[in-house]
Amino acid sequence: MIAPEVLGDIIATAADLAIVISDMGQILSVLINPNHPSFGKLDHWQGRDVRDFLTLESVGKLEKQLAVFNANQGSLKSIELNHVDNDAWEFPIRYSFHRIGPDGALLMLGRDLRQIAEMQHQLVQTQLRLEQDYEAQREFETRLRVMMDVTRDAVVFVSLSNGRIVDLNAAAATLLGDGIPDLTGTAFVNEFEGRKRPEFMEALAEAAITDARVPMTLTSRRTHRTLNVTARLFRAAGERMLLCRLENAEDSTTAADTLSENLAAFYRDGIDAILFTDRMGIIQSANDAFLNMIDSASLAAIKGKPVSDFLVRGTVDMRVLIDNAARAGQMRMFATRMMSEHGAQVAVEMSATWLQSVTNPAVVFVIRDASRAEALRKTGGPVSDEGMRSVMELVGTATLKDIVAETTDVVEKMCIETAIELTRNNRVAAAEMLGLSRQSLYVKLRKYGLLSRDS
Amino acid sequence: MLGARINRFEIADLYIPEVARRMGVAWCDDGMSFAEVTIGVARLQGLLRDLTENWSVESRMYDDGLNIVVLMLADDYHTLGPMLVTSQLRRLGASVRLLLGRPDAEVKAVVRDQAFDMVLVSVAHIEKLGQTNGLVKMIRNNMICPAPIIVGGPGIDMEQDAKAITGADHVSNDVKEALLLCGLTDRTRTSGSAAKEG
Numbered sequence: 056m057i058a059p060e061v062l063g064d065i066i067a068t069a070a071d072l073a074i075v076i077s078d079m080g081q082i083l084s085v086l087i088n089p090n091h092p093s094f095g096k097l098d099h100w101q102g103r104d105v106r107d108f109l110t111l112e113s114v115g116k117l118e119k120q121l122a123v124f125n126a127n128q129g130s131l132k133s134i135e136l137n138h139v140d141n142d143a144w145e146f147p148i149r150y151s152f153h154r155i156g157p158d159g160a161l162l163m164l165g166r167d168l169r170q171i172a173e174m175q176h177q178l179v180q181t182q183l184r185l186e187q188d189y190e191a192q193r194e195f196e197t198r199l200r201v202m203m204d205v206t207r208d209a210v211v212f213v214s215l216s217n218g219r220i221v222d223l224n225a226a227a228a229t230l231l232g233d234g235i236p237d238l239t240g241t242a243f244v245n246e247f248e249g250r251k252r253p254e255f256m257e258a259l260a261e262a263a264i265t266d267a268r269v270p271m272t273l274t275s276r277r278t279h280r281t282l283n284v285t286a287r288l289f290r291a292a293g294e295r296m297l298l299c300r301l302e303n304a305e306d307s308t309t310a311a312d313t314l315s316e317n318l319a320a321f322y323r324d325g326i327d328a329i330l331f332t333d334r335m336g337i338i339q340s341a342n343d344a345f346l347n348m349i350d351s352a353s354l355a356a357i358k359g360k361p362v363s364d365f366l367v368r369g370t371v372d373m374r375v376l377i378d379n380a381a382r383a384g385q386m387r388m389f390a391t392r393m394m395s396e397h398g399a400q401v402a403v404e405m406s407a408t409w410l411q412s413v414t415n416p417a418v419v420f421v422i423r424d425a426s427r428a429e430a431l432r433k434t435g436g437p438v439s440d441e442g443m444r445s446v447m448e449l450v451g452t453a454t455l456k457d458i459v460a461e462t463t464d465v466v467e468k469m470c471i472e473t474a475i476e477l478t479r480n481n482r483v484a485a486a487e488m489l490g491l492s493r494q495s496l497y498v499k500l501r502k503y504g505l506l507s508r509d510s
Numbered sequence: 511m512l513g514a515r516i517n518r519f520e521i522a523d524l525y526i527p528e529v530a531r532r533m534g535v536a537w538c539d540d541g542m543s544f545a546e547v548t549i550g551v552a553r554l555q556g557l558l559r560d561l562t563e564n565w566s567v568e569s570r571m572y573d574d575g576l577n578i579v580v581l582m583l584a585d586d587y588h589t590l591g592p593m594l595v596t597s598q599l600r601r602l603g604a605s606v607r608l609l610l611g612r613p614d615a616e617v618k619a620v621v622r623d624q625a626f627d628m629v630l631v632s633v634a635h636i637e638k639l640g641q642t643n644g645l646v647k648m649i650r651n652n653m654i655c656p657a658p659i660i661v662g663g664p665g666i667d668m669e670q671d672a673k674a675i676t677g678a679d680h681v682s683n684d685v686k687e688a689l690l691l692c693g694l695t696d697r698t699r700t701s702g703s704a705a706k707e708g
Binding site for chain 2: 110111112115116132133134135147149168171172174175176178179182183186187189190201
């Protein structure tokens with residue numbers, strides 16, 4: 056009824072891609088819909104095995120289909136196959152299978168599924184972007200959480216529209232006197248005494264937009280503490296939100312200001328020399344009393360120099376002071392001598408305090424003129440010179456070995472005396488400074504007759 | 511399913527992958543069309559997020575836990591597997607960087623700049639194992655602090671030599687097994703927070 060050449064046209068137009076294969080899977084002919092040219096040329100498929108142009112899974116599917124076909128069992132259902140061509144591009148086609156002719160040829164009428172594949176591709180792309188956003192959000196959320204945890208400022212996020220607490224940190228929860236989970240979602244106004252919601256939120260918002268940012272003074276309902284609340288208004292995702300910072304009024308601004316004012320005045324006008332150094336002993340700042348003590352004209356002249364430049368025993372003194380301060384937090388009543396720029400010496404008593412700070416640890420020295428006390432005290436300085444002289448006198452009267460043994464004793468005695476002096480007769484500290492056990496130090500003290508100085 | 515008192519963990523770890531596997535088989539048997547499978551997997555992925563989001567937010571950010579990166583090849587679209595693995599690792603207390611189909615340059619930068627305890631690569635198809643070898647090499651060459659690289663996913667199931675082909679340190683389809691292979695199990699949540707060097 057239909058002429059064969061017309062039939063070819065019909066088949067080509069009815070399907071997007073029509074393939075005739077043998078029962079073994081060899082491609083006998085490929086017909087591409089002339090209205091659907093996007094497959095390009097597939098002429099090179101002819102004569103090849105169709106399996107060469109299928110993905111691994113699709114080969115399995117086709118094998119099953121051919122088995123059914125060759126066994127002549129029932130009708131063939133449609134299947135979806137993924138084609139590959141030169142590893143480069145993959146495209147899915149839904150095929151219906153039709154037996155044609157007695158020689159076992161099989162007509163595969165294919166519908167192009169690339170549009171669906173493209174839709175899938177877009178869906179996956181969107182999903183990937185979404186996942187990426189989630190990951191980024193997770194990272195930012197973690198940073199926000201850590202920041203909220205670590206900051207000492209008590210902060211509360213409050214929704215302006217409903218006045219409820221959206222989020223708050225541990226510092227804020229402590230000031231308000233309840234746990235974070237219990238406070239989240241509650242009305243912020245309820246945390247304060249004697250406030251009504253509408254006027255409260257209005258007042259907060261009002262305070263938030265004025266430039267001065269005057270804190271509102273409120274009393275916590277649970278802790279009865281007076282709190283200064285500073286608010287900042289911002290918009291996020293279409294919602295107006297307040298970031299409120301809470302400060303304990305008793306120990307906040309005014310008190311802190313008085314203290315720092317007094318401290319500054321004491322530093323400026325005080326009679327004792329005050330000196331700040333970094334942990335290596337490099338001078339950062341010093342007050343006028345210190346500058347007077349060392350006869351220096353200006354801070355600029357000594358800033359950046361090590362404090363050891365102005366100590367008679369130099370780095371030895373500096374290390375003892377800083378190491379003890381770093382270890383114990385402070386060292387006090389350390390007696391030594393300061394040396395002025397011109398070499399004049401003055402007896403002093405110093406304390407060193409370690410100011411703990413992660414970024415910027417500092418040491419503060421307070422130095423007091425002790426020349427009057429010095430005059431009353433007599434130190435055992437010359438012992439060492441005597442010891443040295445006696446060693447020299449030994450040359451000619453004893454062997455080198457004996458002299459060295461004697462010398463060792465003298466040096467040992469000098470060191471122990473120095474350590475005892477530096478630590479103001481604190482034997483635990485002296486033993487530590489010398490790297491000796493307490494017992495060994497006692498043995499040596501007894502050996503050199505230094506125990507008599509015991510109090 | 512929650513109504514039937516099935517634990518969220520089980521839904522996520524057992525049911526979701528099983529449903530995904532069955533959909534894959536159904537496509538191979540032409541019981542399901544391409545479009546149906548696509549939509550089904552998208553739903554599973556949404557379900558996974560709903561089920562797991564609550565647990566993963568409270569991760570142990572201050573602990574010295576494991577830091578792990580989970581990757582998928584750049585032109586692969588099988589995201590369900592890596593997402594599931596990420597969710598499991600996070601529940602074990604690990605901090606996970608998930609890189610789904612990111613460009614090579616980004617992957618390089620991440621593995622170079624950060625010190626991970628383990629690198630997981632998900633491969634959906636056996637045909638992608640060769641391509642994975644390139645990714646594994648690139649990661650290994652760029653890591654300043656070398657960490658074991660483990661390849662997993664359906665791609666390794668049918669291939670005995672997956673380890674040799676991909677060049678990975680280990681192959682595994684089980685998160686806990688992977689941690690065991692790398693000697694990292696003592697730093698996961700289940701065994702307390704004692705942070706020993708693995």
